[in-house]
Amino acid sequence: MTKKENESVDCKKTVPEPVSGSDAPAASPVDPNKAATQGGADYYEQLLRLRADFENYRKRVEREKAAQRAWAKEEILVKQISLLDIMTQALTAAKNTRDIEGVLVGLEMIIKEFEKMLAEEGVTAVAADGSFNPAVHEAVETLEDASLPDGGIKEVMSKGYMMGERLIRPARVKIVKNKTQDKEIPLNPPFAKGEKDESVL
Numbered sequence: 001m002t003k004k005e006n007e008s009v010d011c012k013k014t015v016p017e018p019v020s021g022s023d024a025p026a027a028s029p030v031d032p033n034k035a036a037t038q039g040g041a042d043y044y045e046q047l048l049r050l051r052a053d054f055e056n057y058r059k060r061v062e063r064e065k066a067a068q069r070a071w072a073k074e075e076i077l078v079k080q081i082s083l084l085d086i087m088t089q090a091l092t093a094a095k096n097t098r099d100i101e102g103v104l105v106g107l108e109m110i111i112k113e114f115e116k117m118l119a120e121e122g123v124t125a126v127a128a129d130g131s132f133n134p135a136v137h138e139a140v141e142t143l144e145d146a147s148l149p150d151g152g153i154k155e156v157m158s159k160g161y162m163m164g165e166r167l168i169r170p171a172r173v174k175i176v177k178n179k180t181q182d183k184e185i186p187l188n189p190p191f192a193k194g195e196k197d198e199s200v201l
Contacts (some may be wrong), residue, residue: 079117086110118161126160128153128171134161140168142177152176 090106097103118124126136132151143154151172160171 036124062124076121079120083110083113083117085194086113121163123161123163123168126162126167128156128160128173132175136162136167136170137175138172139175140172141174143174144178145176146178149177150177 087110094103131178140157154176155174157172161169
């Protein structure tokens with residue numbers, strides 16, 4: 001046998017024979033219940049992570065809001081402390097002087113400083129120089145005054161204030177309510193000259 005024939009025989013021996021379908025190893029089946037359980041667990045973990053992220057975000061927003069409120073309060077308190085200094089100085093000056101006019105001037109300055117501070121915060125006084133408006137006024141007393149119409153504001157007890165478009169305190173006012181006198185209607189109205197009362201037989 002030649003060398004080439006020997007190599008051909010060796011190749012035939014080393015080539016594996018094909019395996020028939022009945023003899024092939026079967027693939028392991030996938031359990032659908034197990035796959036569904038694994039998928040549900042993955043979704044649940046994602047849900048927990050999302051919930052934790054949202055909770056952290058909510059807490060961070062609340063901390064930022066609290067910090068902003070604290071800063072706003074601090075700014076207003078600093079202004080009020082400055083006004084307190086002015087009032088303390090005015091009181092000290094009033095105790096050491098008999099100049100009543102000077103004391104009044106000092107009080108007017110304090111009021112102006114208060115009004116300036118409120119204006120800087122967007123707070124304005126409610127108008128109370130016309131008719132009563134229940135949306136911004138609070139009636140504390142009714143008075144008679146023939147010189148004013150019913151519902152007119154007679155006196156302002158305390159000013160009301162608005163912040164922007166929102167009412168933060170109504171103005172407390174006294175309003176006018178006059179008594180109405182009904183005209184007397186005669187039972188037998190007078191007749192014109194020359195007319196007779198035909199109802200009398």
